[in-house]
Amino acid sequence: MRPEPLRPSRPAPLGPRAPRLRRAAWAGLCLLAAGCAAGPRTTSRINRVQARSGEVWARDLGNALGLQPWELCAELGTRDCVEEAHRVTLGGVEPAELGIDAPLPEPSVSAPMAADRVAISACGERFARDKAGPALLFGPVLERDSRRRRAEVSEALVLRVLGRPAQPAELDALEALYDDIKDKVDDPVRSWAVGACVVVTTSTEALFY
């Protein structure tokens, strides 16, 4: 016997005027709930937010940027940022020599700067490789820079790093970065590409869960 296909449940019909009544009722509810037109806004009452350890964050970063973990960042060219230089700062453990067998309960004062360093280095590496070709992420703006192509890169960044489609306001924010820096630097394409990548990869959504 074949299982019955699942169907969305429907309320019982209210008669010929029902659709209009439903629309009116829904409109009334929307008016009562401010901001309904922009979609429902939900805030957590529990706020149970955890930090990703540097190791986990860096693995996601590597996957998103198509880089191996050891290619992301090396301080002074010799010290792996995530495994060694900023391991404890980024929430890692080092039980063998330092006796740190659990992540520090509070973030280190230098953790945001350390995260920026790793992201700048990794995004810079991705940009350099894309420029040398074949491009994985920044190809559209490397071919020809334009607002539309920057939006393409922004969409790809959000999708690859955060694993979801970008929202229009997020794309606007990344485009605003271009407006902010274009007159400050000689190479706005690189600065924007790396900068936009840093914005996304060090956003709280990327660093916490």
Add this chain to the structure above:
Amino acid sequence: MRSRRALLQQLSAFAGVGLASSLLNPKALAKGAQDPRFLIVLCATGGGSIIDGPLAVKRSESATPDVLNTFPDDVVKEWQGSPFRAADLSMDSIGAIPAPFSTRPSAVLERHRAELMVATLTGTSVNHQIAERRSITGNEAFRGRTLQELVAWQYGAEVPIPNVHLLTGTGFNDSGTDATVPAWARRQVVADPAIWPLSLHGTKGLERGLPADVLHSVRKIREQQFEPATRFAQIYGESPRLAEWARLRGAPQDRIEAMGLIEKLMVSEESPELPLSKFGLRSSGSAAAARAAFPNTATDRLHAQAALAFLLLKHGVSVSVTLGPDFGFSYAPGVSEGAGLPPDSVLNPPLGFDFSHQAHRAGQAVVWSRIYAVVDGLIGLLKAEPFAGGGSMWDRTLIYVATEFGRTKTRPAGAEDWGTGHDLNNGVAVFSPLVPGDTLRGGVDPDTCLTYGFDPETGDPDPSRSTAEAEVFSGLLGALGVDREDSGLPDVPALRRA
């Protein structure tokens, strides 16, 4: 910093205590920041026995010297009118480690005993981790706050990283349990003093960095436009964890980068392993002096800690630093495995002071020597460093040699080296111009080698009394001028300079 003051004003209003305690009074804290005291917690990890340090007992003083931890009279150096001694030792090995050594603690006490105070103490735990914690909280005597937190709170409102822990993984590094201690006064852990400064700037020194003004734009867009647009930030916007992250991204980060701490705190010198100049960086201008005092910064973690501790204080980054030897085995640079161990090549025996389980006399001598060398180096550096308000930085510094416990006082008859266990009975050494110098509070019974207490008011020795952890804790806070209003702590004026 304005945000900290605002926070404190809110806290004091919330607490409903008016501004009775200067810890809750922003004006008092701002004043404290202009007239700071500095705390160095030098951890004698593993059980530094006070009768193997400045309270050595001579054989001739004891009724049963062969079965107690006494020293031959001829190795004990004394000074006229001073309660302190130093046992200068030479031995052929450190227990099973075939490394000859010689120690001369007398040279350090010769220079610094005028600013040394020893207070006897009887602890409450012989468990390392617990006793370590109790040594910095006075056995939770002041709402679970640590000495380091209290000094950071009292004097660190205007500095970027008030309370830095360079030693890790011990109870000396615990956070306190009082949630009202401001986040900025809590500990900041530094795992590797040599490369930690690289985390003090977002882009400087990176091979493929961003110009500073571009990074500024990136941060502004991220925090003011991109993140607020994400559902994640909308849903979890009130998370305390995200709020703390946002705080760190604000004034502390701006201040640390503006101060150029990535270079000012760079202890290490240019080397093939750390090619600073290739990345546009250079060693701290003050690091050469620090490395002269602590020459093994590249190979000895304690030396690196001590050098960075000095730089943190000198550059106004911190008011409390915690450091100390760890449990790892380290030996002098140039010594290769399998080639035998030349004299004085062991820098740190395994387990630090706790190597006393295997070889008490040698282990204590080597690690006390290590502690004294750090004290000597830090005092020299801080004395040479003028303080803006007059005098030197040393004039306002207190080095607390914290430890867990003492060691058992007995030995097999006539043994020259032996193993000891943990013993509650001990004492602590404090080097500072803020305490009565060349002064012993309490005493040692040479017939048992046990220490006894003192009158907290007058400081007179009292063989019927023992000193509690809370009394030492309170006495140190008093010497440092930390407000103890409403703390319930006993007053111990005997531990502060009149």
